[in-house]
Amino acid sequence: MIEARGLHKSFGNVNAVQDVSFVARDGEITGLLGPNGAGKTTTLRMLYTLMNPQRGEVRVDGINAATDAIEVRRRLGVLPDARGLYKRLTARENIEYYARLQALPPERIGDRVDHLIRLLEMGDIEHRYTEGFSQGQRVKTAIARALVHDPRNVILDEPTNGLDVMATRSLREFLKTLRGEGRCVLFSTHIMQEVAALCDRIVIIAHGRVVAQGTADELRELAHETNLEDAFVKLIGEEAQAMQ
Amino acid sequence: MKQLRTPSITVYLKELRESFRDRRVLLNALLLGPLIGPVMFLVILRLAVAHEVEQAEKSLPLVVIGSEHAPALISILKQADVEILPPVDNPEVAIRTQQRDLILRIPADYPEDWRAGRPAQVEIFYDSSRRETMSQVQRLRNALNGYSQLQSSMRIIARGISPAVLHPIAIADRDQATPQSRGAMMFAMLPYFLVLTAFMGGMFLAIDATAGERERHSLEPLFINPVSTASVLLGKLAAICTFSLISVIIGLTAFAIAGYYLPADMQTTVVLDARFALLALPLMLPLVLLIAIVQTLVTAYSKNFREAQTWLGLLQLIPMIPSILLTILPFKPQLWAFAVPLLGQQLAFTRLLRGESVTLLQSSLCTSATLLTVVGLFYIVRRIYASERLAISP
Numbered sequence: 001m002i003e004a005r006g007l008h009k010s011f012g013n014v015n016a017v018q019d020v021s022f023v024a025r026d027g028e029i030t031g032l033l034g035p036n037g038a039g040k041t042t043t044l045r046m047l048y049t050l051m052n053p054q055r056g057e058v059r060v061d062g063i064n065a066a067t068d069a070i071e072v073r074r075r076l077g078v079l080p081d082a083r084g085l086y087k088r089l090t091a092r093e094n095i096e097y098y099a100r101l102q103a104l105p106p107e108r109i110g111d112r113v114d115h116l117i118r119l120l121e122m123g124d125i126e127h128r129y130t131e132g133f134s135q136g137q138r139v140k141t142a143i144a145r146a147l148v149h150d151p152r153n154v155i156l157d158e159p160t161n162g163l164d165v166m167a168t169r170s171l172r173e174f175l176k177t178l179r180g181e182g183r184c185v186l187f188s189t190h191i192m193q194e195v196a197a198l199c200d201r202i203v204i205i206a207h208g209r210v211v212a213q214g215t216a217d218e219l220r221e222l223a224h225e226t227n228l229e230d231a232f233v234k235l236i237g238e239e240a241q242a243m244q
Numbered sequence: 245m246k247q248l249r250t251p252s253i254t255v256y257l258k259e260l261r262e263s264f265r266d267r268r269v270l271l272n273a274l275l276l277g278p279l280i281g282p283v284m285f286l287v288i289l290r291l292a293v294a295h296e297v298e299q300a301e302k303s304l305p306l307v308v309i310g311s312e313h314a315p316a317l318i319s320i321l322k323q324a325d326v327e328i329l330p331p332v333d334n335p336e337v338a339i340r341t342q343q344r345d346l347i348l349r350i351p352a353d354y355p356e357d358w359r360a361g362r363p364a365q366v367e368i369f370y371d372s373s374r375r376e377t378m379s380q381v382q383r384l385r386n387a388l389n390g391y392s393q394l395q396s397s398m399r400i401i402a403r404g405i406s407p408a409v410l411h412p413i414a415i416a417d418r419d420q421a422t423p424q425s426r427g428a429m430m431f432a433m434l435p436y437f438l439v440l441t442a443f444m445g446g447m448f449l450a451i452d453a454t455a456g457e458r459e460r461h462s463l464e465p466l467f468i469n470p471v472s473t474a475s476v477l478l479g480k481l482a483a484i485c486t487f488s489l490i491s492v493i494i495g496l497t498a499f500a501i502a503g504y505y506l507p508a509d510m511q512t513t514v515v516l517d518a519r520f521a522l523l524a525l526p527l528m529l530p531l532v533l534l535i536a537i538v539q540t541l542v543t544a545y546s547k548n549f550r551e552a553q554t555w556l557g558l559l560q561l562i563p564m565i566p567s568i569l570l571t572i573l574p575f576k577p578q579l580w581a582f583a584v585p586l587l588g589q590q591l592a593f594t595r596l597l598r599g600e601s602v603t604l605l606q607s608s609l610c611t612s613a614t615l616l617t618v619v620g621l622f623y624i625v626r627r628i629y630a631s632e633r634l635a636i637s638p
């Protein structure tokens with residue numbers, strides 16, 4: 001379980017994130033939905049302890065990120081916005097590197113990496129240097145290394161960015177598999193259909209604030225719209241008007 | 245301790261593995277870095293020595309105006325290996341326009357003065373701002389003085405007086421420079437080339453490990469792992485030091501071998517051999533650490549690979565400062581000078597090259613001061629590594 005409580009972050013005069021609170025539960029897919037520049041990536045960076053919030057608190061499985069960042073990181077699998085691979089290492093070596101950094105027992109590393117390569121259907125690229133990988137191959141490798149320590153909580157920043165239709169479909173199925181295993185899955189996106197197709201709960205974020213959250217039905221009701229996309233536009237628009 | 249050690253080793257091994265697959269890193273650490281110094285050094289030295297020998301052995305070309313007035317002087321000059329060239333019309337202009345290097349004019353009243361026993365004047369035209377001709381001027385002056393002294397002695401003997409009265413003071417040169425210390429002047433640049441091998445060896449990895457990772461967007465995911473930034477930094481530094489050290493060891497070996505290919509008269513004046521290499525290596529170790537951490541500091545501030553490369557290129561020139569200072573201001577090294585990183589090592593290397601020994605106090609002062617600087621810089625770089633801004637790729 002990932003909890004954000006009153007997160008606040010500003011860069012100079014820009015308030016990137018203001019008073020963001022939500023909860024992503026185990027066995028659910030939570031979508032962080034918002035237009036570009038809404039503060040999604042900054043929010044996620046605070047959740048995975050890369051940034052420290054100026055105010056507010058992050059808790060993962062009840063552990064406070066401010067006091068025990070290392071333990072929080074152990075419980076998180078993260079596909080960040082930056083997904084650079086080591087181009088002179090093979091896909092498998094990239095994943096194994098993270099397995100060692102996650103302090104997996106050496107005798108378990110081989111099996112675990114095998115399992116992920118099977119699960120993500122990466123057998124054909126396993127022993128290739130990652131230089132020249134397609135976007136889909138890169139994302140797969142980045143996801144495999146993020147999950148190598150079998151984390152209970154998974155955070156993905158715009159995971160379908162740059163993927164083709166087939167890759168997007170299989171990624172969605174993969175996220176559902178993770179949910180089926182009882183994990184807490186939190187991902188950000190600016191694509192409406194993605195949220196509609198996947199999410200149990202939706203957090204809409206705009207201008208660094210949470211403007212609405214709930215299930216798809218709850219959001220439609222809140223905006224008095226039957227179509228989720230219309231509801232989304234209306235909710236974000238109200239916020240924009242409130243800002244002015 | 246284990247929490248720091250295990251991830252450091254993981255990072256270290258990964259950096260090594262990647263580097264061994266990178267031709268640029270290998271080329272720098274194994275070939276370019278260690279060999280550029282010794283080769284350049286040997287070439288420069290051979291050119292310098294060849295030039296000197298040429299100057300000393302070549303006959304001295306001399307334009308003489310009015311040679312008919314002093315046939316005896318001319319024949320003496322010819323014996324001193326002076327090549328007499330035909331006269332020019334205007335000696336001042338010929339020198340100023342650099343058409344001629346050196347001109348001797350013998351005035352028409354020379355024979356008359358000579359016979360009367362008055363000082364017979366000769367004029368030398370040259371340009372003292374042209375340093376390369378000054379050795380020729382000196383040679384001509386010596387030849388003229390020699391002739392003048394010979395004549396004065398003969399005249400005074402003819403008058404029944406001992407020529408010794410002409411020399412109330414007899415100067416005898418007793419040069420106390422050992423052969424080594426004379427040679428070491430030429431070797432002021434060698435310590436710089438040695439430091440350069442450490443710089444070159446780890447440079448590409450230093451750039452790649454911080455600025456490169458940042459540029460390729462792999463630093464953010466790396467820092468999300470449950471390891472401290474200090475351990476990541478330690479692993480990377482260790483890898484940079486490894487390559488730098490390999491470069492230094494190959495470089496020192498090459499220098500020791502280059503010692504045998506020095507011009508023969510140099511070999512007796514400078515101790516550049518296996519002993520030098522073995523004594524210089526422990527002095528280089530703290531410097532390898534210092535260079536690795538400074539390189540990492542610089543790359544952490546750089547936005548990308550290219551910028552880091554530019555800064556590190558400039559950084560390479562810094563160790564030249566002590567070398568140049570020691571050449572133009574050859575001051576007597578005080579003990580404190582050994583406590584200045586870079587300067588201390590260069591002073592020590594110069595002593596070793598002269599065949600002198602470095603005292604335990606000097607070497608330990610040099611080493612501990614450098615290590616102290618390394619520790620201080622490590623805390624600074626660790627803070628940069630832990631900052632939010634470093635991990636996030638621009």
